[in-house]
C-alpha cells in the first residue's frame with residue numbers, strides 16, 4: 001500500500017507501532033525497492049506504563065466470563081501487549097533508511113531521539129487533537145501538524161489531556177489550529193472523499209491524511225470480519241473506546257465495547273489492556289465473529305470505495321481538483 005500510494009503521488013505511510021525494529025527494516029527494504037518517491041514512517045511515542053498488578057488482575061477478572069464462554073482458560077498467562085514506543089533500535093532504522101517524513105502519535109519522543117531523527121533530514125510531523133497540543137508540537141520544532149478531529153478512526157493522538165468528551169471535530173479543530181500555528185496543517189478525521197478534501201482545504205489545511213478510506217483497498221491487511229464491518233458501515237457505527245488497548249480510539253461498535261465500555265475504569269494503561277483481549281479476539285475471529293476485535297474506523301467509513309490504493313489516491317486527487325475548479 002505504501003508503494004502504491006507514493007507512486008500515485010500521495011505520501012504512503014508505514015505504521016510501525018506493532019512492528020519490531022527488524023520487521024520495520026524488512027518492510028522498508030521492500031518499500032525502498034518498490035518506489036523512489038518520498039515515504040512517511042510512523043511511530044507511537046507513549047510513555048511505557050508501570051506494571052500495575054492489581055489493575056491488570058481486575059481487568060483479567062472483568063474479561064473472565066468471556067474466556068469461559070469461548071472455552072478459554074482465564075487463569076492462563078495472557079499474551080504480552082505488543083505496542084512499544086519509538087526507541088533507540090527503531091531510531092537506528094530511521095537513520096538507516098532515511099524516510100523523507102517521520103510522524104509520531106501521542107506527542108513526540110525524547111529530545112535525544114528527536115535530534116537523531118532530525119539529523120537524518122526527515123520532516124517531522126505529529127498529531128494534535130487540540131490547539132494546545134498543536135502549539136506544543138510547533139514549539140518542539142514539528143515541521144507540520146496533523147490536526148486530528150474527533151471523527152478519526154484509530155487512536156486519538158491526544159497527549160496533553162485525557163478528557164475525550166472535550167475533543168473537537170475536524171470542522172472546528174482545523175481552522176483553529178491553522179490560526180494558532182505557522183507551520184502547515186494536515187487535516188485528519190472523517191475525510192473519505194473529494195468533498196471532504198476540498199472542505200479541509202477551505203478550512204485552511206495544506207494537506208489531508210486519510211486512514212479509514214484506505215482500509216477498503218485490497219492491499220489492506222485486515223481480517224474478513226473487519227472487511228465485513230467496513231462494507232456494512234453507517235454514519236453511527238463507531239464509538240470512541242479504551243477497551244482494546246487502554247487508550248481512547250475510534251472503532252466499530254461491537255460486543256466488547258457495548259458490554260464493558262465504551263470507556264472502562266478497569267482497563268489498564270495503554271497498551272496493557274490489549275494483552276488479555278487478544279485470546280478472545282483470536283478465538284472469536286476464527287469462528288467468524290468480530291465481537292472482541294478492535295475494528296478501528298472513522299465516522300466516514302460508509303463513504304469508502306473498494307479500489308486499489310494507487311487508483312484511490314489518483315481518483316481522490318482528480319476528483320478534489322475538479323471540485324476546486326467548479
Ligand SMILES: Cc1cc2nc3c(=O)[nH]c(=O)nc-3n(C[C@H](O)[C@H](O)[C@H](O)COP(=O)(O)O)c2cc1C
Pocket residue numbers: 015016017042043104105127148151152153154155188189190191192209210211212213215296297298299300
Ligand atoms: C485502522 C487504523 C489504524 C491507524 N493506525 C495509526 C497509527 O498506527 N499511527 C497513527 O499515527 N495514526 C493511526 N491511525 C489514525 C490516522 O493517522 C488518522 O488520524 C485517521 O485515520 C484519520 O481519520 P479517518 O480514519 O477518518 O480517515 C489509524 C487509523 C485507522 C483507521
